[in-house]
Amino acid sequence: MWKWFVYIIECEDGSYHTGMTWCPSDRWEQHIIGEGSVYTSKHKPKSVVYMEEFEDLECARNREKQIKGWTRIKKEKLISGEWGKNWE
Secondary structure (H helix, E strand, O other), X not given: OOOEEEEEEEEOOOOEXXXXXXXXXXXXXXXXXXXXXXXXHHHOEEEEEEEEEEOOHHHHHHHHHHXXXXXXXXXXXXXXXXXXXXXX
């Protein structure tokens, strides 16, 4: 059974990209070479700043969608640990 990961990448311009994968190291390499997403190919990934692990694909998809809908401030609070994983 696969584990799924939801992650946040900080880009060189200071923006954030949220994504999901079953293999974080492979996905990071895809982002680095410009094949990870249209967004990171334009904004150049700097580092993975946050990651959560899930046993269930649907839970990971829901969490990715939730985080993508958040404001920058809320994402930064999640990254810094001020905002808990179970908060909405």
